Amino acid sequence: MESLWLSFRLAACVAVILLAIGMPIAYWLAYSQWRGKFLLESVVALPLVLPPTVLGFYALVAMGPRGPLGKLWMTLFGHGLAFTFAGLILASVVYSFPFAVQPLVVAFESVDPKLLDASALLGAGKMRTFWRMILPLSLPGVVTAVVLSFAHTLGEFGVVLMVGGNLKGVTRTVSIEIYDRVQSLEFGAANRMALLLLAISFAVLSVVYAVNRRLWTPWPAK
């Protein structure tokens, strides 16, 4: 079960990081008037259509000892980035990017612009309007973004294999372990893990759909 715990840690880190960097990017995508916005939208959506091996390959090249990220990491921390947990997080963040950003964009865009005008007219700046209006009114979208990026990272395989390799306790995630077990014909163990992953994914998606069904939630008072 070490691999499951690793997968959970990875998915949790990725979900938190994606929420932090996804919010400003989604805000910009939702409200910018710039004509070239579609370019960034395309970049955000790229991981949806690229094979994970392509993504993993470029991530590996960038993180390798001669790649820009690898070199930077080496000077900062004194060791390489490829085949480490940190490297895995970085690649997973890229891989799950659209699953965090797109629900946020949709949620931000669906907030009634009149409410934002009203907030500004009551003296609120952009930050206050974001924290007091946009974010609480987008809560279902935020939950969706977190849950989807968590679930998507939990189930990733190709990218992990490319940049993480298969190091026990460091980069051997549950999906890799399932693959390993199947390769060594341990179908019982593979089945237990696969079933567990299936159950978790189902539970997680149920949360997403349940949250989006409810239009108004009893928000915290402040």
Next chain:
Amino acid sequence: MAGEVKPAPLSARIRKERRNSQSPPFLLDVSLEVLPGFTILFGPSGAGKSTLLDCIAGLVRPDEGRIFTGETVLFDSSLAIDVAAQNRRVAYVFQTLALFPHLTVGQNVAYGLHGLEAEHRNRLVAETLQAFRVEHLASRKPGDISGGEKQRVALARSLVTDPRVLLLDEPLTGLDAELKAAIVRDLRAWNAAKQIPILYVTHSREEVDALGERVIALADGRILTTGTPMDVLESPRRARLAQAAGFENLLDGTVLELRESDGVMRVRLEETVCELETPLVHAVPGDPVRIAIRAGDILVAVEKPRGLSARNVLEGQIESLERRATLVIAPVDCGAKFVVHVTPGAVQSLGLSAGQRVWLVLKTHSCHLVV
């Protein structure tokens, strides 16, 4: 929130062109002064009323102009001053009210007071909720209160911040007259102490009569007239306004006879033998008058009607029938020309056709005198 605001008029000179692919370009070009107290901004939809308010509030940037209250310049294109909406202290109640659905009534009203200490803030919120008679709703959500209560909360929320100006974009539409009058009474009471300029937008003539001390009439992006409701209503340019406000029939006539005991008079339409009974106005026989009639207020009969309370029955001929989405426009020649709106169902059940002889029925009080 800064210190006390002295009552100061709002002055605005605004030029704003709007272009988009769906509609012809629209130019708002106005210069106006709004004194402390109520001013009605009256005009048909599409006249530019909301664009004008958006410019004053800072939600839309004028192409050119100057907006100021007292000493404070909010916008000046020649000095490159454009105070952000959040710093203008212009209160604005939208037609949709835009109450924050996830906050309670109390939190909605407190929203604009975030710079204040809790104690001061709570006192102001309580006072303002009380002034608009919604203090008992403080812990409810906007989704759980009635339409009239929402309007009161929206007013309280925008006024609690002690604004320089209050803009109201038809916030009381959909309320019955009594409720509307009660809310306006409370608003007037609140403003008796504050004396800020209140610009109240409406396209309803009834509201102009009911509310206005001062009226600014706007049509096609330009100010037609400014003055008391009487001034505006009696101005020679009112004909255009009447047309704009949905009176398809504007007929010139001469007063024939006054029947003061009945409160009516008879008017002969110009260059015809048609006579109409209209409400009595201050006039003497021989005076020229102009009568405005809504096309939808005229009834059509295919036989000469009898036994009606309506005093005006005119015989005429349908010139044509123009079908629109939900109505049929029928010009009818009775000597004078009338435009009549009928429903497609009525056309069918009466078997109306061009060239047909019909009788038009007009109630005395459907004939509005405009000059």
